Amino acid sequence: MEQKFDGTPRAEVQLTGRKVTRGTVKDDWGLLIRWLIRKNGEEVATPPARANDSYEHPDTTAGTYTIVLQSWKYVSYVKDAKGEFTASQFVDISDVVSYSI
Amino acid sequence: MLNIGSEKLPLCSGPSRRSFLTAGAAGIASLGLPLFEKLKAAGSVDEKKAKIKNCITIFLVGSPGQLDTWDMKPDAPENVRGKFKPTKTNVTGVQICEHFPLMAKMMDKVALIRSLHHKTGATHENGQRWMMTGHDFNADSVKPHIGSVVSRVFGPKGDLPANVILPGPIGNTGAGPLHGQTAGYLGSAHEPFFLNDDPAKNNFKVTDLEVPAGESASRLDNRKRLLEQVDDMQRRTETKSTTMHDAAYQRAFRLLTSTEAKRAFNLGEEKNTVRDRYGRNTFGQSCLMARRLIESGVRFVTVNHFDTVFNLSCWDMHADGGGLNNTYLDYERMLCPQFDWAYTALLQDLQDRGMLEDTVVAVLSEFGRTPQVNGRGGRDHYPAAWTNFLAGGNIKGGQVIGATDKIGSRPIDSPVEPPQILASIYHAMGINLDTTMMPGPGDRPVRLVEAEPIRQLFS
Numbered sequence: 257m258e259q260k261f262d263g264t265p266r267a268e269v270q271l272t273g274r275k276v277t278r279g280t281v282k283d284d285w286g287l288l289i290r291w292l293i294r295k296n297g298e299e300v301a302t303p304p305a306r307a308n309d310s311y312e313h314p315d316t317t318a319g320t321y322t323i324v325l326q327s328w329k330y331v332s333y334v335k336d337a338k339g340e341f342t343a344s345q346f347v348d349i350s351d352v353v354s355y356s357i
Numbered sequence: 358m359l360n361i362g363s364e365k366l367p368l369c370s371g372p373s374r375r376s377f378l379t380a381g382a383a384g385i386a387s388l389g390l391p392l393f394e395k396l397k398a399a400g401s402v403d404e405k406k407a408k409i410k411n412c413i414t415i416f417l418v419g420s421p422g423q424l425d426t427w428d429m430k431p432d433a434p435e436n437v438r439g440k441f442k443p444t445k446t447n448v449t450g451v452q453i454c455e456h457f458p459l460m461a462k463m464m465d466k467v468a469l470i471r472s473l474h475h476k477t478g479a480t481h482e483n484g485q486r487w488m489m490t491g492h493d494f495n496a497d498s499v500k501p502h503i504g505s506v507v508s509r510v511f512g513p514k515g516d517l518p519a520n521v522i523l524p525g526p527i528g529n530t531g532a533g534p535l536h537g538q539t540a541g542y543l544g545s546a547h548e549p550f551f552l553n554d555d556p557a558k559n560n561f562k563v564t565d566l567e568v569p570a571g572e573s574a575s576r577l578d579n580r581k582r583l584l585e586q587v588d589d590m591q592r593r594t595e596t597k598s599t600t601m602h603d604a605a606y607q608r609a610f611r612l613l614t615s616t617e618a619k620r621a622f623n624l625g626e627e628k629n630t631v632r633d634r635y636g637r638n639t640f641g642q643s644c645l646m647a648r649r650l651i652e653s654g655v656r657f658v659t660v661n662h663f664d665t666v667f668n669l670s671c672w673d674m675h676a677d678g679g680g681l682n683n684t685y686l687d688y689e690r691m692l693c694p695q696f697d698w699a700y701t702a703l704l705q706d707l708q709d710r711g712m713l714e715d716t717v718v719a720v721l722s723e724f725g726r727t728p729q730v731n732g733r734g735g736r737d738h739y740p741a742a743w744t745n746f747l748a749g750g751n752i753k754g755g756q757v758i759g760a761t762d763k764i765g766s767r768p769i770d771s772p773v774e775p776p777q778i779l780a781s782i783y784h785a786m787g788i789n790l791d792t793t794m795m796p797g798p799g800d801r802p803v804r805l806v807e808a809e810p811i812r813q814l815f816s
Contacts, residue, residue: 258555259638259639259640259663259669259670260555260557260558260638260639261557261637261638262557262558262559262637262638262642263637265637280630280633281633282629282633283633283637284633284634284636284637284698285636285637285638286635286636286637286638286640286641286694286695286698286699287636287638287690287691287694287695287698288689288690288691288694289694304458306458306459306694306697306698307458307459307462328690328691328694330670330691332669332670333668333669333670333671333682333683333687334682335682335684335686339676339684339686339734340686341686344670344690344691
């Protein structure tokens, strides 16, 4: 039986200082959710977001930080020669928030 | 005395198991009725007093590696301990994989059994037969699914079948069709009811509960009466097989016309927040439906987490580069989170509704996976050691039973074999295995399973 993932997940996120907090994920696929943190446009961390709904990135060095909540989207198990998924991927499920230090 | 649940019931032939063997089964078989229904009809048992429990079994088709999930060995060499790290749980001294963070907060409800093993073969089907029936067997001696046994002993409550398997039967797992999810010699009246559809679909409906297009309810009723007349003629020349057929037919008709059944299967009655909490996927919505079915009177529900091991993300982590190319990435991004989310939702939901103490929740799989990571980064089949777990009912949570050696390759403490798990489930459901028999092949009374419950599981 083909695995079904109904709807499109979505969550509200709020930034207070450097701490980001998410609301309940609506239409939650129930797969891995994580924070994607970029510093000056480069990915620097992907901490899990399921067990705790808040995260504060520990890096306090100068720069512009953006944070978005992501969910794993399963399309198929197929992977390339390097072992990376070719169709399944992380997708954004919140707005992007940002702060500068 | 004969025990049904916690009730002691007088037997006409005397107090012993032996006397029941002599006299009890012939009566059961001759009437073709579930023992419990017979006794209840005779006023011999009060089901509420009997405290008969229910069971939800989650079957992890493909089988997770014990070293990557619930029996981690962080001090073992890298090619044994794998890529994941252990995390603390709310039970002191018990650690599980970091990718089950929500389960870690509910370990006080769960009893891990880390010393499971079997010796009959390393195919998925060997393990499925063991864990679904308490036996390994071939096509000549098909043994009944545990839910079918429960159906035979206690019968259905109301219009719903006693034994339901979601979302569908196990299909191709590599080595033949004997998966242990049939009623075997117990006959069609006790076959599991398979949903055969995906409850995560937007337009989900149970096909078997829909009156065919162009068919009115009254026309259906007329057809039923006509069929009953034909059956009545047939019954004059046949006996047992007709009885079995009747029971299956009556069950199908009850399902087709029952408002209660339609409601039980209707996930649309659940709040969106509840559906989200289980996960909007096939497995999560099946777990939610399992809770609804138990709440509506189904006694035994099995949720198959996947119906095959080929060409999809599943627990069968061979990393073979082809149709079995599951890896640590599948575990980390899909399988562990999906299980963690739905399983903890189910336990919490059952508890919030006051149902957990009456419902055993068993998480079972076929075998473990090889202690050494293979050359491609996966692990292969390994029936010599694995971990399963039970919760709910009168299971004492927050404990670990058994242990494996330093590399998770064999039990070194309290080894457990699959029939002991089934015996424990029966015991947890309130069934006394010494006094509750069922008719076996040729109507010979047989014990439900040839093993004793694991006493340590029970408080």
